[in-house]
Amino acid sequence: MLYEIVTNFPHEILDTNKPPCISLYQPTHRHRPENKQDRIRFKNLVQKIENSLRLKYPTRKIEPLLEPYRVLAEDRPFWDHALDGLAILSNEDRCIVYRLQRPVEELAIVADSFHIKPLIRVFQSADRYHLLGLNRELFNLYEGNRYGFEEIDLGPDVPKTAEEVLGERDYERSVTAAPHTTASGAPILFGHTEKSEEKQKETEKFFRFVDKFVLENYSQPSGLPLMLIALPEYHSLFHKISRNPHLMKEGLKIAHHPDTTPKLKDEVWKVLEPSYLEKTRVLIEKYEEARAKWLATDDLSQIARAALQNNIKHLLIEADRVVPLRINPETWELEPADLDDPEHDDLLDDLAEMVFRSKGEVVVLPKDRMPTTTGAAAIFRFLSVV
Numbered sequence: 001m002l003y004e005i006v007t008n009f010p011h012e013i014l015d016t017n018k019p020p021c022i023s024l025y026q027p028t029h030r031h032r033p034e035n036k037q038d039r040i041r042f043k044n045l046v047q048k049i050e051n052s053l054r055l056k057y058p059t060r061k062i063e064p065l066l067e068p069y070r071v072l073a074e075d076r077p078f079w080d081h082a083l084d085g086l087a088i089l090s091n092e093d094r095c096i097v098y099r100l101q102r103p104v105e106e107l108a109i110v111a112d113s114f115h116i117k118p119l120i121r122v123f124q125s126a127d128r129y130h131l132l133g134l135n136r137e138l139f140n141l142y143e144g145n146r147y148g149f150e151e152i153d154l155g156p157d158v159p160k161t162a163e164e165v166l167g168e169r170d171y172e173r174s175v176t177a178a179p180h181t182t183a184s185g186a187p188i189l190f191g192h193t194e195k196s197e198e199k200q201k202e203t204e205k206f207f208r209f210v211d212k213f214v215l216e217n218y219s220q221p222s223g224l225p226l227m228l229i230a231l232p233e234y235h236s237l238f239h240k241i242s243r244n245p246h247l248m249k250e251g252l253k254i255a256h257h258p259d260t261t262p263k264l265k266d267e268v269w270k271v272l273e274p275s276y277l278e279k280t281r282v283l284i285e286k287y288e289e290a291r292a293k294w295l296a297t298d299d300l301s302q303i304a305r306a307a308l309q310n311n312i313k314h315l316l317i318e319a320d321r322v323v324p325l326r327i328n329p330e331t332w333e334l335e336p337a338d339l340d341d342p343e344h345d346d347l348l349d350d351l352a353e354m355v356f357r358s359k360g361e362v363v364v365l366p367k368d369r370m371p372t373t374t375g376a377a378a379i380f381r382f383l384s385v386v
Contacts, residue, residue, distance in 0.1 A: 002068040003088075003095040007150075012355070013094050014114060020057065022049055022065065022090045023115035027103040028082035039079050042086075046073065052110040061092075068095035084147070087122075098122075102147030105320055109346075117349040120356065121364035122147075122320055124361050126283075127276045130218055130246075131268060132210070133256035134230040134238065136203045137162050140211045140258050146276065148265045151258075152154040158213070162206040178323040204241060207234075211242045219246040227271060229256045229264070248275075283314060283363060285373045287379055288332065296379045298372035300325070300347065301334055306380055307331055307351050310358040314379040315351060320362045321375045324348040348375055 024045055029035035046069045053062045068090060072078060085100030092130070104118045122145060131142040131149050138161045142149040159165045219226055226244060227233060228251040235253055250271050252264065290296035297303060304327050306312050325347040326337035352362045360381075371377055 003097050004070050006096045009119055013096055017113050018091045019112040020110050021114045023109045024088040025104040025107040025118050026086045043073055048108045115349045117352050120362050125365050126279050128224050130226045132226050132228050133261045135256050146269055165206050165209045166202055203382050207238050210240055215244045224255055227251050230257050287371055287377050290379045298374045298377045303376055303378045305332055307354040310341050311381050312355045312360045312378045313381045314361045315355040316363050316377040317348045318370050318375040319366050323375055
């Protein structure tokens with residue numbers, strides 16, 4: 001296959017940055033008749049990419065770059081199962097495709113690096129979470145953000161049901177009579193209490209397996225909050241036995257079923273939104289405190305210089321804003337950029353990529369939550385001399 005559908009971000013393709021780097025973003029639709037226009041819009045964006053490539057590259061190099069896009073344009077099953085957005089990153093070695101749970105602004109850019117700001121916004125940790133759907137027979141794990149969530153494919157070797165974890169269980173044992181009798185001579189019956197206690201023990205054993213598996217394989221590596229969807233009695237038991245520090249106290253206390261849980265997007269975000277708003281409030285407060293100590297700025301020139309020095313700990317950038325400037329690699333000065341030029345990109349995206357690569361935190365915020373009007377705000381690692 002000329003392209004591959006991926007879900008992980010950051011992806012290893014970002015480690016190469018082998019120009020020309022092609023970035024395509026497009027809103028898509030899940031249902032007819034809206035999705036009938038998606039392929040047409042996609043082909044128009046591909047034409048824009050071709051026009052940009054022809055400004056610098058010969059036809060013999062352009063055609064192999066565009067071949068994955070032409071193949072994808074004719075892949076009808078792909079378009080019939082689209083989500084809310086599409087992102088594609090490609091160079092001469094590889095083409096990766098993201099099917100996104102939120103719409104993105106239409107954009108097609110050829111540059112010397114990938115345009116990743118929309119992907120940072122989708123995958124940023126500020127609003128990402130894991131969701132655990134649980135009952136006494138099975139569990140499902142999901143990953144999402146404020147725009148929705150999708151089930152994580154745990155692979156064929158991971159047991160997902162109580163039967164797979166515990167083996168076949170026999171709860172239909174007959175109620176038996178003990179050799180003892182009451183004063184009236186009636187036999188004393190045993191079995192009901194034993195059966196209930198056995199169920200409780202095995203449910204607890206299954207929950208312990210789920211807790212350990214999720215903690216070791218997902219919560220610890222990602223650090224994301226974990227929200228539980230289960231009946232109230234299962235909430236009580238799971239919280240009692242869990243050793244996962246990322247498990248949220250809040251959750252949805254309703255029955256989990258794999259067919260209905262994916263429809264709970266709005267209900268899930270209502271629970272998670274206060275935590276997201278608090279995270280962004282704290283980050284903005286940190287920015288204001290750092291600025292008072294000369295450890296933060298909203299000046300784009302200063303931010304660019306600090307990014308080049310790997311001196312940005314946190315970078316806030318405004319969503320859906322494009323700043324047509326570029327950093328001169330020799331003088332470190334900002335100068336006008338032509339976004340149709342295959343070597344130029346949006347300044348905010350360039351800044352996000354540099355900070356992202358230097359292990360700083362990049363958070364993309366809507367305009368009404370930004371603490372500045374320049375499109376960016378940076379907190380330094382150390383006192384800048386520029």
